[in-house]
Amino acid sequence: MKAVNMEDRLREFKESQKNRGRLLISCPDRPGIVAAVSKFLFQFGANILESNQYSTNPQGGTFFIRLEFECPDLAAKEAILKKRFEEVAKSFSMDWQMTAVQNVKRTAIFVSKELHCLRELLWEWQTGDLMTDIVMVVSNHEEARETVESFHIPFHYIPANREIREEAEAKQKQLLKEYDVDLIVLARYMQILTPSFVEAYERKIINIHHSFLPAFVGAKPYERAFQRGVKLIGATSHYVTNDLDEGPIIEQDTMRVDHKDQVQDLKKIGAKIERSVLTRAVKWHLADRIIVHENKTIIF
Structure with missing residues (x-):
């Protein structure tokens, strides 16, 4: 019974989070990073739900940001989102990771x-x-x-x-x-x-x-x-x-x-x-x- 309950819970979670994504980024700090990422997500109709950021030093340090966003039909868009984001990442020398929340680890x-x-x-x-x-x-x-x-x-x-x-x-x-x-x-x-x-x-x-x-x-x-x-x-x-x-x-x-x-x-x-x-x-x-x-x- 417990196993069935957990399977049901996982299904419910995946359904509720099917359009939710997360983006983790680290890169050299410089102006325009947040604007570029926000513009990119907006182009795909995504709404940013949570954003946290930190810089080790605004003058030549490393910038870190975690974004959680809602994007309609994320499952259908995920591959193209990742491919297109490579252009943004390259321009800012980013290390990044984009995940779909419904893909439970x-x-x-x-x-x-x-x-x-x-x-x-x-x-x-x-x-x-x-x-x-x-x-x-x-x-x-x-x-x-x-x-x-x-x-x-x-x-x-x-x-x-x-x-x-x-x-x-x-x-x-x-x-x-x-x-x-x-x-x-x-x-x-x-x-x-x-x-x-x-x-x-x-x-x-x-x-x-x-x-x-x-x-x-x-x-x-x-x-x-x-x-x-x-x-x-x-x-x-x-x-x-x-x-x-x-x-x-x-x-x-x-x-x-x-x-x-x-x-x-x-x-x-x-x-x-x-x-x-x-x-x-x-x-x-x-x-x-x-x-x-x-x-x-x-x-x-």
């Missing part, structure tokens, strides 16, 4: 033994607050199977460790291709990905790190935070790169702790932060609200 979740982030994502998805198509969950352990299959989502158990990493990733890549996945969410997936895997899905892998990066990079951050006697603990969600835990940061949060809190207390508090931080990061990505610039993010 297909998400795969990777998880190991700790399930709190997975459960949060599934709950948000079930209630309709995480608008994506969760097409599968992959795990190197069996702990998540019952939870995932109760949502009628395909669960794939693929053992993974340092010795068989490339073999495991070959199976994962095959599944990602079969399911036509747009986004990979590492919901406490406790394996390091190989460089070739990361490069194949650049800016399409979101991780949650159980530390307020750059503090306590790597393994066992709560144990090290306890030894250091920190008064704030946190979590960081970021895009995965081949620099361990140093990819562009999407979202962070913290909570206060004190001398009475032991390692297990820190982990329990940290799990709450991890759930909310990862969910916000995933929602922003799904809504095309993130532009990566160098090793930072601009989030509208």
